[in-house]
Amino acid sequence: MNRMTNTLIYKVRSRLREHLHTMKKKKVRKKMLDYYTQFPSGDDEISDAVDYLSTHPLTTFFGAFQEKYDAGEVEVFTDPSNGLPYVITDGKRLYFKRSQNRRTVQLMFNGLRIEQDAEAPHCYTDADFRITEDEILADVGCAEGYFSLMHIEKTKRIYLFEQDREWIEALEATFSPWREKISIIPRFVSDRDNNNEITLDNYFRETEEKPGFYKIDVEGAEASVLKGMEELLRAPVKIALCTYHHQHDFELFSRFFKEHRFHHRPNRGLMIYQNDLAETTPPFFRRCMIKATNQHG
Incomplete structure (x- = not known):
């Protein structure tokens, strides 16, 4: 009862x-x-x-590209071996939190598909900015790990940074077929090093082969992540950075990359940040993503 x-x-x-x-x-x-x-x-x-x-x-988002996706068509399964919900994407299992019901998973996965559509302002890659064969990926704020799963076959290694314990359980299930090329780091990525937080500079300092591609989507803490990777920014890297969690993030990070002599550009298209609707003011729309690199040639 x-x-x-x-x-x-x-x-x-x-x-x-x-x-x-x-x-x-x-x-x-x-x-x-x-x-x-x-x-x-x-x-x-x-x-x-x-x-x-x-x-x-x-x-x-705005545009017809999103209309081809329907949450109601998403099939959700439950794995009897661990009780976790999952969907099938490109023949691979993507697991979700134990606490999430079928409708929540449908809506979440449909949102992920929309975000990573080639026409979406939130898409982390494009024809001129992509993960190359055998590249090492750092997925900072990976949540369910959809982006990493999309590139798991291509990459040499993936570092998954996620502090939510429920997501960690799901990530371990999703990436179990590729354990040898996955590291899950259950910490906040920040500009400080302590029991709960870690900087990317500190984490990768003793790592011989460092990531060449960084996807950074950390719910508004992007500035702290960048501050904590100053050493890594001296090497050739590509960074896909979210710029919509705060109203002026795009201008702030554009200046940051300009000062660090990175080539950078926004994704085409605009978005509305629905977590901040109560405080939204003109011009209302926000830039979603900056793609930046100091790789030349």
Whole structure:
């Protein structure tokens, strides 16, 4: 009885949160459209996003590319050997947290597919900025590890940095077929070294072969991660860095890479950071990603 009651309470709370978030999105959508009706933008990307928003509900991204993905079509399985939910992607199992139900997994995986679509502002790679054969990858803030799983066959080694214990359990299941080329580091990556945090400089200092590609997506702590890898930035590297967790991150990190003499560019396209809807102000849209490298030639 207690289990049934807890399940019912969970569902009611989830539906309520979803309803409140939907109402908030409708309010923000109206606010954005009213603003750009009064103050039209001369920026082509903003104009394209506003045009899309005028005929669609508010979503994280803007553009028809995301419409080919449907969360309801995602098949979710449960592994009887460990009780974890998983999906199949490119013939590989991607595991999720034990506490996540079927609908949550469907929505999460669908969001991951949208994020890594070649047209998405959140895509970490492209034709001119990619992980090469036998390259070493540092996935900083890897969560479920989808990006690393996409490249597991190509890479020489992958370092997975993730402090969430539930994700670590899922990561161990996902990457069990490739144990020999995976390291899971259960620490916050920061600009300090202590029992809970570690800098990339310190972690890789004694490592003979260091990563050539860094994917950094750490929920707003990107500045601390960069501060803690000053030594590594002296070697040829590629960095895919998220720039949307704070309103002015794109400008901040553009200056950082310019000062460090990196070639850098944003991904095309804009996004709305839905975790920050209550505080969102004009121009509302944020750049999602900077791709930077000091490799020449």
